[in-house]
Amino acid sequence: MKTIKIIALVFLVVLVGIQFVPTNRNQSEVVPKSDFMLVNNVPKDVQDKLKVSCYDCHSNNTAYPWYNKIQPAAWFLEDHIKEGKDELNFNEWGEYSDRRKNSKLRSIISQIEDDEMPLDSYTFIHGDAKLSKEEKTEMIQYMTQLKNSL
């Protein structure tokens, strides 16, 4: 009995302790001129969907869920966001060379086609981020047209 108490206590201490480890929050008030929406003429539907389904991890501004305040969930999110932004940051779209834009669009299209993006672990919590069949088609169509216009 005593052992269990001690374990529980240690666990609690660690759990409380890790709450004090700082995390980098991915938040910014400014939308830079190089943002995808400002550089391109994006239809409203596609804009809205991009914001909800992609921008949390692929831009400088995340709409954080409440549990982001709690470790270790916050670490998990931080990691995902960092990785997502490394791959593709819509806020920096205008700074990419045409060659890279072409590459990025190619990847965006194939990831959506294969249902690899948005991630399952993300849509599990953000039901509204899921892309319906029609939304997928619309998104792919727009991205393909943009790719061809480069």
Place this chain on the structure above:
Amino acid sequence: MKTVKVSLGVMAMAFAVISTSCKNNEKNSNTTIEDAATERAVPMEENRMESSNAAQTDASLTTYLELKNALVNDDQEAAAKAGEKMVGQLKTFKTENYEQNDQQELQDIIEDATEHAEHIAESPIGHQREHFDILSKDMIDLIDIVGTSQKLYQAYCPMYNNNKGAQWLSVTKEIKNPYYGSKMMDCGEVQREIN
């Protein structure tokens, strides 16, 4: 005593959780033997300046061809290894010996190609092939600017990527398809001879 041990164990576990969530991105270094790359670019001998320029292209071209062979052989591991090697080679690519307008173009190509090589180093084979498609385009454009001493064939498979088609470079005229491997080895045709 026992309680101390148990609580130490819990602490250790908690520590482990923390340190793994801080994620060490150590890539597992593959220790496979040199892959059976049959095609190798031959280094050129010309005047000094030119040869140092061409040498850096030839290094990445050699690795590109190793990568291509790995994909022909459906060998994900060898492809990943070649991708990793190519990242290193592309990073050291020097552009300052080229004309001003070429420099920007070369930097764009190298930046893009490096990203694809990075993905190839850590992806399953389907993804490797997708990135190889764009990497091939980068290599073709790179060689158009910097040239190579190597005799190359630019081949084309019309079926890949939902019939959008994809190119690749090879040192042999014979078609061996890196996009389908054993599934459709001879799909494709030679589009152009380089040198």
